[in-house]
Amino acid sequence: MQQGTRIAPSILSADFARLGEEVRAVDEAGADYIHIDVMDGHFVPNLTIGPDVVKALRPHSRKTFDVHLMISPVDAFVPAFADAGADIITVHPEAGPHTHRTIQLIKSLGKKAGVSLNPATPVDVVDHLLDQLDLILVMSVNPGFGGQAFIPGALKKIEALRRKIDASGRDIDLEVDGGINFDTAPAAISAGADVLVAGTATFAGGSGNYAANIGRIRGTGG
Numbered sequence: 001m002q003q004g005t006r007i008a009p010s011i012l013s014a015d016f017a018r019l020g021e022e023v024r025a026v027d028e029a030g031a032d033y034i035h036i037d038v039m040d041g042h043f044v045p046n047l048t049i050g051p052d053v054v055k056a057l058r059p060h061s062r063k064t065f066d067v068h069l070m071i072s073p074v075d076a077f078v079p080a081f082a083d084a085g086a087d088i089i090t091v092h093p094e095a096g097p098h099t100h101r102t103i104q105l106i107k108s109l110g111k112k113a114g115v116s117l118n119p120a121t122p123v124d125v126v127d128h129l130l131d132q133l134d135l136i137l138v139m140s141v142n143p144g145f146g147g148q149a150f151i152p153g154a155l156k157k158i159e160a161l162r163r164k165i166d167a168s169g170r171d172i173d174l175e176v177d178g179g180i181n182f183d184t185a186p187a188a189i190s191a192g193a194d195v196l197v198a199g200t201a202t203f204a205g206g207s208g209n210y211a212a213n214i215g216r217i218r219g220t221g222g
Contacts, residue, residue, distance in 0.1 A: 162192025
């Protein structure tokens with residue numbers, strides 16, 4: 001496990017009219033990753049951005065672009081997001097017929113590969129993928145919208161996945177997304193998460209507050 005808690009602000013909560021500026025602002029404020037939520041209005045009930053937006057944002061930050069694909073079928077879109085500048089591409093096992101093949105595709109394009117578990121997706125779905133994964137994302141809300149409340153049952157899932165990752169001996173990020181704020185972040189960290197996706201909590205109050213917000217989520221700020 002890497003040292004320290006990393007923060008991945010979700011640009012879903014940013015000002016879309018100023019998206020490049022917002023990415024630069026959270027980068028300078030101490031973000032570790034830039035989390036990009038891609039939704040298709042089919043796999044999840046919302047429609048967000050495509051690879052052209054990722055490509056347009058790429059010059060605004062050298063931080064890791066953590067691209068979460070909530071689209072189905074997903075395989076046909078993976079190369080476009082890889083070409084656009086994604087560093088990590090995360091998919092859902094329900095978004096295609098052969099998750100292992102999808103992970104292989106991501107890796108073949110030179111990108112890090114992640115798998116995302118919805119609240120009802122069991123943890124054992126990762127058992128035969130661990131040797132290929134760079135990231136496991138626990139959804140602590142049902143995906144589709146920002147600003148939802150953290151589902152407490154996600155903590156046991158985080159704990160179970162922490163044990164699996166540690167037993168594997170591999171350096172796999174354990175990321176949590178959904179309802180992460182100043183109150184829920186400590187519990188997620190205590191359960192074993194080392195990357196926190198935070199949209200609403202990061203972007204609250206405008207760019208002058210981003211550094212303080214990130215510090216508070218990480219547990220190092222007042």
